[in-house]
Amino acid sequence: MNHPIIDxxxxxxxxxxxxxxxxxxxxxxxxxxxxxxxxVTTYDGTERIMLGSNNYLGLAQHPEVVEAAVRxxxxxxxxxxxSRLLNGTMELHEEFEDEITRWFGTEQSLSFSTxxxxxxxxxxxxxxxxxxxxxxxxxxxxxRDGIRMSRATPHVFAHNDLGSLDKALVTxxxxxxxxxxxxxxxxxxxxxxxxxxPQIAALAREHGAALMVDEAHALGLYGENRxxxxxxxxxxxxxDVTMSSLSKATASIGGFITGSRELIAGLRVSARPMLFSxxxxxxxxxxxxxxxxxxxxxxxxxxxxxLRHKATALRADxxxxxxxCGSGHAGDDWSPIVPVHVGDxxxxxxxxxxxxxRGVYAGTAVSPAVPASGxxxxxxxxxxxxxxxxxxxxxxxxxxxxxxxxxxx
Numbered sequence: 001m002n003h004p005i006i007d008x009x010x011x012x013x014x015x016x017x018x019x020x021x022x023x024x025x026x027x028x029x030x031x032x033x034x035x036x037x038x039x040v041t042t043y044d045g046t047e048r049i050m051l052g053s054n055n056y057l058g059l060a061q062h063p064e065v066v067e068a069a070v071r072x073x074x075x076x077x078x079x080x081x082x083s084r085l086l087n088g089t090m091e092l093h094e095e096f097e098d099e100i101t102r103w104f105g106t107e108q109s110l111s112f113s114t115x116x117x118x119x120x121x122x123x124x125x126x127x128x129x130x131x132x133x134x135x136x137x138x139x140x141x142x143x144r145d146g147i148r149m150s151r152a153t154p155h156v157f158a159h160n161d162l163g164s165l166d167k168a169l170v171t172x173x174x175x176x177x178x179x180x181x182x183x184x185x186x187x188x189x190x191x192x193x194x195x196x197x198p199q200i201a202a203l204a205r206e207h208g209a210a211l212m213v214d215e216a217h218a219l220g221l222y223g224e225n226r227x228x229x230x231x232x233x234x235x236x237x238x239x240d241v242t243m244s245s246l247s248k249a250t251a252s253i254g255g256f257i258t259g260s261r262e263l264i265a266g267l268r269v270s271a272r273p274m275l276f277s278x279x280x281x282x283x284x285x286x287x288x289x290x291x292x293x294x295x296x297x298x299x300x301x302x303x304x305x306x307l308r309h310k311a312t313a314l315r316a317d318x319x320x321x322x323x324x325c326g327s328g329h330a331g332d333d334w335s336p337i338v339p340v341h342v343g344d345x346x347x348x349x350x351x352x353x354x355x356x357x358r359g360v361y362a363g364t365a366v367s368p369a370v371p372a373s374g375x376x377x378x379x380x381x382x383x384x385x386x387x388x389x390x391x392x393x394x395x396x397x398x399x400x401x402x403x404x405x406x407x408x409x
Contacts, residue, residue: 021349026349026350026353027349028348028349028352028353028363028364029364031043031361036060036061037050037053037055037060037061038050038055038058038060038061038384039058039382039384039385039386039389040389041053041361043356043361046359047359048356048359048360048361049359049360049361049385049389049392049393050361051360051361051362051363051379051380051381051385051393052361052362052363052378052379052380053380053382054217054247054248054249054380055248055249055251055382056220056221056248056249056307056336056380056381056382056383057220057221057249057251057294057295057300057303057304057307057382057383058303058382058383058384059249059250059251059291059294059295059303060251062251062290062291062294064290064294065251065252065287065290065291065294066287067290068286068287068289068290069283069284069286069287069290070283071286072092072282072283072285072286072287073282073283075282076090076092076282077282078281078282078283079278079281079282080278080279080280080281080282081278082278082279083274083275083276083277083278083279084274084275084279085275088278088279089279090279090282090285092282092285092286092289093111093279093280093285095289096111096285096288096289096292097109097110097111097256099289099292099293100256100258100292101258103225103227103292103296104227104236104242104258106242106258106259106260107259107260107261107264108258108259108260108261108263108264108265109256109257109258109259109264110256110257110258110264110267110268110271110274111254111255111256111280111285112254112255112256112257112271112273112274112277112280113253113254113255113274113277113278113279113280114245114247114253114254114255115142115216115244115245115246115247115253115254115255116141116142116145116245116255117255117273117274117277118142118243118244118245118254118255118256118257118273118274119140119142119143119145119146119214119243119255120142120145120146120149120273121146121267121271121272121273121274121275122146122212122241122243122257122267122271123143123146123147123149123150123152123181123183123212124146124149124150124271124272124273125266125267125270125271125272126150126181126212126241127147127150127151127152127179127181128150128151128152128178129150129151129152129153130177130178131150131152131153131177131178131179131180131181132152132153132154132155132172132175132177132179132180132181133147133150133152133153133154133155133180133181133182133183134154134155134156134157134165134168134169134172134180134181134182134183134209135147135154135155135156135157135182135183135184136156136157136159136160136183136184136185136188136195137156137157137158137159138159138185138188138190138191138193139183139184139185139214140185140189140214140216143183143185143214147183152177152181153172153175153177155168155169155171155172156168159188159191159193160193160195160196162196162199162200162203165182165200165203166203169182169203169204169206169207169209170207172207172209173207173208179209179210180207180208180209180210181209181210181211181212182200182203182204182209182210182211182212183211183212183213183214184197184200184211184212184213184214185213185214185216185217186213186214186215186217186218186222186228186229186230187215187216187217187218187221187222187229187335187337188217188337189216189217189337190337190339190365190369190370190376190378191326191337191339191370192326192335192336192337192338192339193326193335194218194229194333194335195213195229197213197229197230197233197235197238197239198233198234198235198238201235201238201239202238204238205238210240210241211238211239211240211241212239212240212241212242212243213228213229213230213239213241213242213243214243214244215227215228215229215230215242215243215244216243216244216245216247216248216255217248217336217337218232219244219245219248219249219250220248220249220250220292220295220300220304221249221304221307221336225296226295226296226300226301226304228242228244230242240259240263241257241259241263242257242258242259243255243256243257244256246284246288249291249295250288250291250292250295251287251288251291252284252285252287252288252291253280253284253288254280254284254285254288303383304383306383306384307336307381307382307383308334310381310382310383310385310387310390311334311335311336311338311381312334313387313390314338314379314381314390314393314394315334315338317390317391317394318338318340318394318397318398321394321398323340323341323397323398323401324340324341325338325339325340325341326338326339326341336380336381336382337378337379337380338379338380338381339365339376339377339378339379340362340376340377340379340397340401341374341375341376342375342376342377342401342404342405343373343374343375343405344373344375345366345367345375347375347404347405348364348365348366348375348376348377349364349366350404351364351377351400351401351404352364352377354400354403354404355377355396355397355400358396358399358400359392359396360392360393360396360397362377362378362379362393362397363377363378363379363380364376364377364378365378377397379393379397
C-alpha cells in the first residue's frame with residue numbers, strides 16, 4: 001500500500017488525465033523515437049517530419065559536432081566524475097567558457113550542466129528574501145523556480161506589457177526591497193514571441209533595477225554576431241546578466257552565464273545547482289563548443305538565413321489558410337517557433353495524433369504550459385527542412401484542424 005503522500009500525488013487531476021490518454025495510446029508526451037532528431041525522425045517504425053524539436057540550425061547531427069563529441073569521449077572518457085568545484089572541471093570546460101567570453105565580449109563566463117540549473121542557481125545566488133524580482137508572466141519554469149528558491153518577492157507583469165511592467169516596478173520599489181531584478185526571456189518558448197528588450201531595459205534603469213535576459217531560444221539566431229535578441233535590438237550593454245541554455249540552436253545540453261568578473265566570481269561560490277552537481281560530461285562540452293564555432297562562422301550565417309526564410313514562409317502559409325499563429329512578429333521580426341492555436345486541451349491531443357497519422361510530428365502545449373483554453377500545436381522550423389516538407393506540414397495542419405474544429409474563421 002502506498003503512503004498517503006504518494007496517493008495524493010497520483011490523485012492529481014493532471015496525472016489522471018495523462019494516465020488516461022497514455023493508456024488509450026493517444027498521449028503526445030514521452031513518445032520514444034528510434035532515430036536521431038533531424039528533419040525526419042522515426043516513431044513506431046515510421047518516419048515523420050520532425051516539427052517539434054529545438055534543433056533550429058540543424059546542428060544536432062552536423063558531422064563536425066558529432067566528431068567533436070566522439071573525439072572527447074575517446075580523449076576524456078564518458079564522464080566528468082565530479083562537481084566543477086572539486087575534480088570535475090576539465091580543460092574543455094574552460095575552453096568553452098573562454099569561447100563564450102570572446103563571443104559576447106564580456107569579462108567572464110560560467111557554464112552549468114543544464115539550462116534549468118543555470119537559471120535556478122543564478123537567481124538563487126543573486127536574490128535574497130529582502131529583494132524583489134519583476135518577471136514576465138510567461139517566463140520559463142526554471143526562472144520561476146529559481147525565484148522560489150531565492151525567497152525573493154515576485155512581482156509578475158503581463159506578457160510583454162510595458163505598462164504592466166512599469167506598475168510592477170513601482171510596486172516593487174515602494175515595497176522597500178533592498179534590490180530589484182527584472183527577468184525576461186528574449187524569445188518565449190511556447191508563444192514564439194519576442195520581448196521588447198530595449199524598452200524593458202530603459203524601464204529597469206529608470207527604477208534602479210538590474211536586468212537579466214534569458215537568451216535560450218534566441219542564441220545563435222539573432223544579431224550580427226548571432227549572440228541573441230538583445231544584440232539584434234542593440235541593447236546588449238544594458239543587460240546586466242545574460243543567460244542561455246545550450247540545448248537549442250547549439251545542439252547539446254547545458255547552460256551558461258556571461259557578464260562581469262564580479263558576477264562570475266560570485267556565482268562560482270554561490271550557485272548551488274552548479275556546486276552540487278556533476279560537471280557536464282566531455283561529449284556535451286566538446287559538441288557544443290564545435291556548434292558555437294560553426295554558428296560564429298559564415299556557415300552559421302547561412303543557416304540562420306535559411307531558417308528565417310523557411311520559418312517566415314511557413315507562418316505566412318498557415319496564416320493565409322486562416323490559422324492564428326501567435327503575435328509579436330511585426331515588421332521584420334520572426335521566430336522559428338510557430339504556435340498554431342487550437343484552444344481546447346483534448347482537441348490538441350487529438351490533433352497531435354491525427355498529424356502523426358499524416359506523417360508530421362508537432363509539439364503540443366496545453367495548460368498550465370500555456371493559458372487555459374490556449375492549447376497550441378508548437379511547430380518548430382529548422383534551417384534544414386525542405387520546402388516540400390513544410391508545405392506538406394501546412395497542408396496536414398490545415399486538414400486536421402478543419403476536421404476537428406471546422407474551417408478557420
